Amino acid sequence: MQTIALNTKSRPSTVLCGAGAAKQLDTILDGKDVFVVTDENVYGLYKDFIAENFGGAPVCVLPAGERHKNRRSLFTILDKMLQARLRRNSTLVAFGGGVVGDMGGLAASLYMRGIHAVQVPTTLLAQVDSSVGGKTAIDHRGVKNVIGTFYQPEYVVCDPLFLRTLPQRELKCGLGEIIKTGALDAKILDKLERNAERFFDFSFLEEITADCVRFKAGVVEKDECERSGLRKCLNMGHTTGHALELFYKRRSHGEYVLIGMLLESYIAEKFDICAHDYAEELRALIGKVLKRVPRFENIAEAAGLALYDKKNQGENEVSLILPAKRGEFAELRLTDEDYIGSVEEIAGGLA
């Protein structure tokens, strides 16, 4: 198990990563007034684990799925926290995937203007990405993550133990963010290329998760609230990915990130941000996880949703974080016309 410190100006956060991390919950929560947030799927699988590790704490079980990441679920949590008479020194444990983590984190940041939060991510995606860095959110009126806070959890506990109950599709989802991190950090990229046949091997996932968390912690420490521009790099593949996710809804977030990265790698080439060979290298890695690219109907309309993304500050401009060379990225701003036209052309060529 590795201990990774994430020290922002707002409050310190500690990430415990690797086998045995979950065993530390005992110590972390010792003597604390605990409240658990989870969802129906996770509760079904880990009812006993919850009873043993959060002994007697009230448990708020939410309906599962991104479509429940909304105002109603947020207030379900807050109401249960009030019923449980939580105080400012109580601790909320978000035990589940990204949706549980985002909403649990938001509720913890809002209740009495902020109580302690501990994230126990149970999916690969949440372990490598969403549980670390303090972003919390709900979706609202069709806009992803438009209501939320930056609020660092006291601890994040990433144990590969929980990955064993994940369907293959969920592993792919996390691999999307792992490959994205590789496109930002040369050492992680090397490791991914050397281990391209071990992507679904738990011992490899345990190791690469810690690498990705350490990389993300470094970025978040320098730009917690996405103000300087650095943290934006973590959005590589997400502009196009989010737009397609919003429009088509069928696949998981991680798969849309992979598809976004794939399409954007061609955009990077087209606008001379990235050389052909390096783009091909990244696409080869993406191909290890994303076996085939679906055919998208009305992709121009879908891509148009990128204009509504909160990262796009201008009215008719889309900002893209693109791979430039190993370990380097660049931001490209395109007019809506250029962006939508490019996505349409590239997707057409792949179909």
Add this chain to the structure above:
Amino acid sequence: MQTIALNTKSRPSTVLCGAGAAKQLDTILDGKDVFVVTDENVYGLYKDFIAENFGGAPVCVLPAGERHKNRRSLFTILDKMLQARLRRNSTLVAFGGGVVGDMGGLAASLYMRGIHAVQVPTTLLAQVDSSVGGKTAIDHRGVKNVIGTFYQPEYVVCDPLFLRTLPQRELKCGLGEIIKTGALDAKILDKLERNAERFFDFSFLEEITADCVRFKAGVVEKDECERSGLRKCLNMGHTTGHALELFYKRRSHGEYVLIGMLLESYIAEKFDICAHDYAEELRALIGKVLKRVPRFENIAEAAGLALYDKKNQGENEVSLILPAKRGEFAELRLTDEDYIGSVEEIAGGLA
């Protein structure tokens, strides 16, 4: 006009205090994408001011009053922000009293995980207290301020211009917090005692407002999120005040703070926290504003609500911030029995 810096770890805030402050809005908002939150009362009085100073910006007009400081109003603001297609670099201006400031600040802190906020408090209470320091909130299920954030506004603009349209009762409300500050800071107390006949004089209010803001800024800089205990001092009179406010609802927040301070000054004496003469001195000041203490029915039940206050961490204990001597305060923790019994006895003696 005075410029008071409030530099917390999270983000810097600047308070402009005094005649002419409102004229600075032009410069502050120059070139910004602005969104205004206000309420029906303020809008009725300042429609022209809003049109001139926030030229063309969308205005969200909320129903007036503390009973609208709730989830519904919060989402009214957030929905209008989405409709106005605000971006992360947009600026929300909260133009009104404490309720508008608390909810506008909360919406600004949540929309896209935080956009710029400017507070333009139009009541004396909001100018001396609630607009400064970054506390935002809504009430929920009968609990005051139970959902909120700590989020510093970029600017707070306190102009005595707005005080001229306030009813006398609203001035009293602000004077409650001013006298509270006097009980925490010896210099402010001296000034209040020297000017006890000028409490309703605008030039005095302008001067003392800046003093109170400077005092509060110093406290908030040292303990933004009320963790070290220092910021708790600002809650003097509030434990009892809030409980009575919740139970009786009839009077304003500032009046309940004065009543709370009055009752708690006797508690301070009873438990040997404060000498009789100093307590009498404070009560003389309170008496300049609070002409008579109302008779309270069922005060034991009302005082019992203090147990639900978010500042009280224990199950059956009430924390009180009490005056000790000039410029000094002390925290006293009482069992619910001792606290309720004392309030009942003291209020009975005053009636």
